[in-house]
Amino acid sequence: MNAADTAFVLICSALVMFMTPGLGLFYGxxxxxxxxxxxxxxxxxxxxxxxxxxxxxxxxxxxxxxxxGIIGGLDFLFLNGVGMDAAGGPVENIPHLAFMIFQCMFAVxxxxxxxxxYAERMKFGGFLVFTxxxxxxxxxxxxxxxxxxxxxxxxxxxxxxxGAVVHMSSAAAALAATVVLGKRKGYGTSPFxxxxxxxxxxxxxxxxxxxxxxNAGSALAADGFAVNAxxxxxxxxAAAALAxxxxxxxxxxxxxxxxxxxxxxAGLVAITPAAGFVTAMPAILIGLGGGVFCYLGILLKxxxxxxxxxxxxxxxxxxxxxxxxxxxLFASINKASGLFYGNPSQLWVQLASVxxxxxxxxxxxLILFKLVDATVGLRASAEEEERGLDLSQHNETGYQA
Amino acid sequence: MKKVExxxxxxxxxxxxxxxxxxxxxxxxxxEVKGFGRQGGHKEVYRGAEYQVDFVVKVKIEVVVEDARVAxxxxxxxxxxxxxxxxxxxxxxxPVEEVVRIRTGETGDAAV
Numbered sequence: 001m002n003a004a005d006t007a008f009v010l011i012c013s014a015l016v017m018f019m020t021p022g023l024g025l026f027y028g029x030x031x032x033x034x035x036x037x038x039x040x041x042x043x044x045x046x047x048x049x050x051x052x053x054x055x056x057x058x059x060x061x062x063x064x065x066x067x068x069g070i071i072g073g074l075d076f077l078f079l080n081g082v083g084m085d086a087a088g089g090p091v092e093n094i095p096h097l098a099f100m101i102f103q104c105m106f107a108v109x110x111x112x113x114x115x116x117x118y119a120e121r122m123k124f125g126g127f128l129v130f131t132x133x134x135x136x137x138x139x140x141x142x143x144x145x146x147x148x149x150x151x152x153x154x155x156x157x158x159x160x161x162x163g164a165v166v167h168m169s170s171a172a173a174a175l176a177a178t179v180v181l182g183k184r185k186g187y188g189t190s191p192f193x194x195x196x197x198x199x200x201x202x203x204x205x206x207x208x209x210x211x212x213x214x215n216a217g218s219a220l221a222a223d224g225f226a227v228n229a230x231x232x233x234x235x236x237x238a239a240a241a242l243a244x245x246x247x248x249x250x251x252x253x254x255x256x257x258x259x260x261x262x263x264x265x266a267g268l269v270a271i272t273p274a275a276g277f278v279t280a281m282p283a284i285l286i287g288l289g290g291g292v293f294c295y296l297g298i299l300l301k302x303x304x305x306x307x308x309x310x311x312x313x314x315x316x317x318x319x320x321x322x323x324x325x326x327x328x329l330f331a332s333i334n335k336a337s338g339l340f341y342g343n344p345s346q347l348w349v350q351l352a353s354v355x356x357x358x359x360x361x362x363x364x365x366l367i368l369f370k371l372v373d374a375t376v377g378l379r380a381s382a383e384e385e386e387r388g389l390d391l392s393q394h395n396e397t398g399y400q401a
Numbered sequence: 402m403k404k405v406e407x408x409x410x411x412x413x414x415x416x417x418x419x420x421x422x423x424x425x426x427x428x429x430x431x432x433e434v435k436g437f438g439r440q441g442g443h444k445e446v447y448r449g450a451e452y453q454v455d456f457v458v459k460v461k462i463e464v465v466v467e468d469a470r471v472a473x474x475x476x477x478x479x480x481x482x483x484x485x486x487x488x489x490x491x492x493x494x495x496p497v498e499e500v501v502r503i504r505t506g507e508t509g510d511a512a513v
Contacts, residue, residue, distance in 0.1 A: 191452040193445065252446045262448060299449050311448060 001086055002093040008222035009098045015213025016105035018206060020047050020112050026203025026261070027116050027310050029196040034388025035120045036195065036398040042115040042127055049128060050108045053135055055079055058107055059100050061140035062148050063090065069151035072144050076100075091220050102217060103143070110139055110166045116310030117174030118181050118378075120192075121385050124393040126378040130368060134173060138364045142169050142357065157353035158336050158346065160229065161218035163273025163323040164357045171317030172361035174308055180369040181379050183307035185386065192309075197257055204261035208237050211268045215275035225334055229275035233268065236275075236287030240267020243291025251299075259295075262315065266294035269319030274327040277338075282330035289326060294318045321358075324350050402497040402513055405474050407462040408434065409482040409490035414460050420481035421464065424473050430463045440488035459490060465497055467510050 024043030028036045050058070056078055064072030075081060081088045082096045089096030111131045115122070142165045145152040152164070159165060184192070194200060215233040219226035244263025245255035270290030271283055278286065297318035298311050308314065328350035331338035339347045372378055379385075384392035391397065407417065414431065421429065435456035442455035466474055475492055483489055502512040 191454070193452060193454075194447055248446075248449070252449060252451070254446065256446060258447055295449070302450060 001095060002221070005093045005221045005223075006095060006098055008226065009094050009102050009217055009220060012213035012217025013098070013102040013105050015210045016102070016109065016217065017047065017210075019210035019214065020044075020105075020109045022203050022206025022210060023109065023112050024203070025199050026207060026265070027119060027200075029198065029200030029203065030194040030258075030310055031119050032192060032388070033195040033398055034390055036390065037396050038124070038389030038393050039115070039119050041124070041394060042122075043112045045128075046112045046115075046131060047108050049131060050111060050135055051104055053132055054104045054107045055100075058135055058140050059103065061136060062107075062143035063100075063103065064148075066144070066149045069154060070144070071141055071150075072148050093221055099220065102220075103147075106162060106166060106214070107135060107139055107143070110162075110170050111135055111173075113166070113170035113312055113316055114173045114177065116312040117177040117308045119309040120389065121181060121184050121309075121380055122389075123377055123380050123384075124389075126372050126376045129376045130372045130378070133368050133372065134365065137368060138169060138173065138361055139165070142361065146353075152353050152356070155352065156346070156349050158277055158327045158331060158350065159273045159324065159353070160276040160327075161215045161272045163269075163320045163327070164353055167269050167272060167316040167320030168324070168354065168357045169361040171313045171315075171320060172358050173365035174312035175306075175317070176362050176365035176369055178306040178308050178313075179366065180373060184309065185382060187307045188305070194258060197261075201257055201261050204264055208264055208268060211237070211272075215272060219276055225276050228279065228333065231280050232275045232278055232283035232286075233271050235280055235283045236267040236271035236290065237264045238267070239284045239287030240264060240270065240291035240294075243267075243288045244295050247292060247295040251295075262298075262311070263291045263295070266290040266315050266319045269294075269316050270323040270326065272320070273323045274330065276334050277327055277331040277336040279332055282326075282332070282340075286323065286326045286330065289322050290319050293322050321354055324354050402465060402500055402510065403468055403471050404463055404465045404495045404497050405471060405478070406493040406495065407464075407478045407482065407490070408436065408459050408492075409462075409478075410484070410488065411458060411460045413482045414462070416481040417462055417478050420477040421474065424470075424477050426464055426466065426470075426474060428464070432461045432463075434459050434461045438488075438491070457488065465500060465513055467513055 020043050024040040028040040031039050060074050060076035061072050064075045067073050082100050084095050086092050089099050144150040146159045146165050212230050216226040216230040241260050241263040245259050248259045249255050267287035267290040270286050294315050297314035328347035329338045329340050332341045337343040437455050445452045500512040501508050
């Protein structure tokens with residue numbers, strides 16, 4: 001085992017953990033003040049809920065011994081056999097527990113992303129039940145297919161840090177959420193204006209910072225590939241923030257703070273699958289694409305009329321899809337090569353994995369939403385929604401007068 | 402006794418406070434309000450979606466004075482608050498039935 005690699009992966013795990021409360025702040029600032037606590041609470045409590053579910057059962061379903069390319073076995077149930085040495089783990093250089101806890105933080109943030117789609121109208125109990133089921137039924141198989149020696153890995157799909165496992169999966173679920181939950185009361189007629197953009201920008205900054213752990217840590221070693229991922233992550237975020245505000249200037253007249261923050265996040269999403277497979281200059285192009293395509297994606301939401309409150313589909317769906325395709329175009333290092341480096345077949349593999357990801361995650365999420373809706377109930381009542389979720393779900397007010 | 406309500410631009414608060422102090426009015430109640438009259442609102446844009454915000458933030462200054470002083474208050478406040486642009490606001494004069502100073506129990510003009 002390698003001490004430097006172990007230290008690095010642990011620190012990266014902590015960085016990724018920080019992203020989930022950061023996401024809570026990013027989302028929290030964008031909702032109306034009567035819903036700020038409920039929004040933050042969803043992200044915050046997910047750290048607790050998913051961590052336990054992951055440790056007990058999620059880890060083994062994702063990374064246990066492969067069963068038919070579909071799912072992991074139960075060898076690591078209750079973290080049995082996951083110890084302080086590398087034994088049983090996928091790599092030799094870090095303890096098995098280190099890999100588990102690093103992956104835990106990815107499992108935590110992925111369902112938290114979905115909360116943005118159903119913000120301002122979801123019941124707390126329904127959210128807890130749905131999240132638990134979604135982790136086991138959608139996230140764990142996806143993680144297994146891509147990273148756990150499942151069928152997508154066998155097919156050769158490239159996803160360095162989770163463009164499919166994290167971003168496309170949560171975006172597909174977000175889309176399913178809008179179908180089942182419907183629009184917020186007053187959507188389209190009343191103005192829903194972000195109540196605390198300073199909070200949102202703080203959240204975006206925490207996400208950018210944490211993403212270094214997300215992408216560089218996915219090298220699972222303190223080596224050149226980790227450094228490369230760190231650099232590509234940073235440059236993509238930077239390029240995307242600039243691209244987004246440029247789009248804003250051209251389209252609606254002024255660059256905005258929300259646009260800069262959103263652009264940076266879009267770039268980070270786009271580079272996620274590519275970070276360890278592309279070099280710095282292509283990363284800039286990937287970031288530019290992320291900013292442009294995600295901005296257009298958000299405009300599309302307005303035209304299609306579905307209520308994805310905080311643009312999970314526009315940012316994570318479009319960004320993750322672009323990132324997966326861009327990986328097929330620009331991959332050039334780490335035993336990977338894309339279309340622009342003489343290997344057109346990678347692009348087809350990427351497209352296949354994109355299609356399969358959207359199809360599976362959307363369908364499975366739709367079924368889960370309907371199931372939870374029919375049993376526990378998903379949507380807050382009209383009166384609860386009007387009063388605000390902070391009061392109706394948690395008996396709290398975010399800001400005392 | 403009358404209550405004089407002055408609704409005008411927020412940055413005029415200090416000027417009005419000074420002008421009223423000069424004519425001997427040392428107490429007032431101030432609140433931030435929203436409203437619109439002839440002044441239009443403004444546009445805000447969030448993630449490409451445009452919102453027309455009709456309400457404009459104003460300051461409301463309330464002073465209660467003896468009937469004889471109302472004209473002086475209106476004159477001083479108007480002079481301090483006027484810019485000549487749409488959005489200068491309005492002054493309302495309302496009758497006040499009773500005034501009580503809580504500390505001493507004085508009522509009427511003595512309590513103003």
